[in-house]
Amino acid sequence: MIQTIDLRGHKPSPSELINLVPRSLTDVSAAQVAAQQLIDDVIDRGEQAILDQALRFDGVTPRSIRVSQSDIDEAVASLDPHVRVALEAAIERVRMATRAQVPPATTTTLGEGAVVEQRWHPVERVGLYVPGGKAVYPSSVVMNVVPAQIAGVRSIALVSPAQREFGGSVHPTILGAAGLLGITEVYAMGGAGAIGALAYGVPALDLHPVQVITGPGNVYVAAAKRIVGARTGIDSEAGPTEILIIADADADASFVTADLVSQAEHDELAAAVLVTDSPELADRVRSLLDEMARSTRHAERVAIALDGIQSAIVLVDDLSAAAEFSNAYGPEHLEIQTIDPDAVVSSIHNAGAIFLGAYSPVSLGDYLAGSNHVLPTGGQSRFSSGLGAYTFLRPQQIIRYDRAALGEVKDRLHALAESENLPAHAEAVAVRFDSPDR
Numbered sequence: 001m002i003q004t005i006d007l008r009g010h011k012p013s014p015s016e017l018i019n020l021v022p023r024s025l026t027d028v029s030a031a032q033v034a035a036q037q038l039i040d041d042v043i044d045r046g047e048q049a050i051l052d053q054a055l056r057f058d059g060v061t062p063r064s065i066r067v068s069q070s071d072i073d074e075a076v077a078s079l080d081p082h083v084r085v086a087l088e089a090a091i092e093r094v095r096m097a098t099r100a101q102v103p104p105a106t107t108t109t110l111g112e113g114a115v116v117e118q119r120w121h122p123v124e125r126v127g128l129y130v131p132g133g134k135a136v137y138p139s140s141v142v143m144n145v146v147p148a149q150i151a152g153v154r155s156i157a158l159v160s161p162a163q164r165e166f167g168g169s170v171h172p173t174i175l176g177a178a179g180l181l182g183i184t185e186v187y188a189m190g191g192a193g194a195i196g197a198l199a200y201g202v203p204a205l206d207l208h209p210v211q212v213i214t215g216p217g218n219v220y221v222a223a224a225k226r227i228v229g230a231r232t233g234i235d236s237e238a239g240p241t242e243i244l245i246i247a248d249a250d251a252d253a254s255f256v257t258a259d260l261v262s263q264a265e266h267d268e269l270a271a272a273v274l275v276t277d278s279p280e281l282a283d284r285v286r287s288l289l290d291e292m293a294r295s296t297r298h299a300e301r302v303a304i305a306l307d308g309i310q311s312a313i314v315l316v317d318d319l320s321a322a323a324e325f326s327n328a329y330g331p332e333h334l335e336i337q338t339i340d341p342d343a344v345v346s347s348i349h350n351a352g353a354i355f356l357g358a359y360s361p362v363s364l365g366d367y368l369a370g371s372n373h374v375l376p377t378g379g380q381s382r383f384s385s386g387l388g389a390y391t392f393l394r395p396q397q398i399i400r401y402d403r404a405a406l407g408e409v410k411d412r413l414h415a416l417a418e419s420e421n422l423p424a425h426a427e428a429v430a431v432r433f434d435s436p437d438r
């Protein structure tokens, strides 16, 4: 039974609010210790460590960790026609929304001959993680690859766990989606070891280290991304799924319930939270949850997620208290199902993605809204964002001054360099005025 937290008549402080509903991944979690060992194992033993980890966690030894081009081509040819059409639609829609994410280059002229430009430059090589444990995620191929391609990344490696059912290769629908997008470098490897392989490279596989790793995954994948984050760029940790719904008496309880269950089905550690000012809606959702959770295909997983300490129905006095709770929580997905969602969204600051109204469920965003479904979890939407073309781009400033423009600032630069006791800095400017113009 999902827990109820009754905040009516209370005004918890922001730090109390943050801790009311705990998250699945904390700084010192066991997952992080395990992830470090698995990464170290890959650094020490390379290919053999990856094979051993596949056998241990995925129950299979891949025939070949590197997936051949003919296997990718065959997977494209064998895609179920309905799935292929749906993938192509998703690719097109995500492309459309992602193109709008590329910031323009800018040129600022600070004075005659004094110019600062800014360009957005792609990283050279990236590693994309596509989950494949409790479920398989061809949609995550689209959500990873499209932004990397739109950013202009030249070299893309994609990894996904070995599937026992498919002889230790990557799931064919994942391969098919990768093939549709023109991806040619695919490895059957999963979990923390795969993140380590992307970050450090595996010479025996001719797998070279990448500069940025993106993609969703379970707690071990998220912990591994946190660990390698010191040497490799990452998107966000994008761990076990979360949904927080702000709903009022106007909401349809069956929509709210279906959306909570839809995200709880990802993982026992998934979090589903309803925040409402309507005790009647809370009661209705509570009883529908019991019914619906029992009738889904992944009933056991859903029940564990909903009964866990990370899921709750939170009763508040009004919608402004609901927004305050949500901002402190910083959900991956926030749905607003109220009579006036625009009024609520104006007081929302922290969320990975925000779904407004009765007809924008999270599962639309998971597949076909055009938005990206790789989103920050664990409260990280308080400081980071979902995956996008910008994840693979770095702003670089280009400085272009002529002699006269440098001369304009020479004396001030001298004063600042002296104030920092760094006289060679001033000399590097002065020397240019000791010799004739070039």
Ligand SMILES: NC(=O)c1ccc[n+]([C@@H]2O[C@H](COP(=O)([O-])OP(=O)(O)OC[C@H]3O[C@@H](n4cnc5c(N)ncnc54)[C@H](O)[C@@H]3O)[C@@H](O)[C@H]2O)c1
Pocket (backbone or CB within 6 Å): 034, 053, 057, 058, 130, 131, 132, 133, 134, 135, 136, 137, 140, 161, 162, 189, 190, 191, 192, 193, 216, 217, 218, 219, 220, 221, 237, 238, 239, 240, 241, 266, 267, 270, 332, 373, 374, 375, 376, 377
């Ligand atoms: N935040 C997001 O953007 C987002 C998007 C999609 C999915 N998700 C989440 O991604 C996750 C997908 O998880 P999954 O399990 O289906 O696939 P996964 O690929 O993330 O995890 C499977 C791998 O985990 C490793 N593993 C399994 N048990 C382990 C153990 N005991 N110790 C160490 N490593 C172990 C294995 O290497 C295995 O291959 C879910 O939690 C889902 O909610 C998040």
Ligand SMILES: N[C@H](CO)Cc1c[nH]c[nH+]1
Pocket (backbone or CB within 6 Å): 137, 139, 140, 240, 241, 242, 263, 332, 366, 373, 374, 375
């Ligand atoms: N809800 C997930 C993000 O947490 C994304 C997803 C992919 N497939 C189904 N759902």
Ligand SMILES: [Zn+2]
Pocket (backbone or CB within 6 Å): 241, 262, 263, 266, 363, 366
């Ligand atoms: Zn989902």
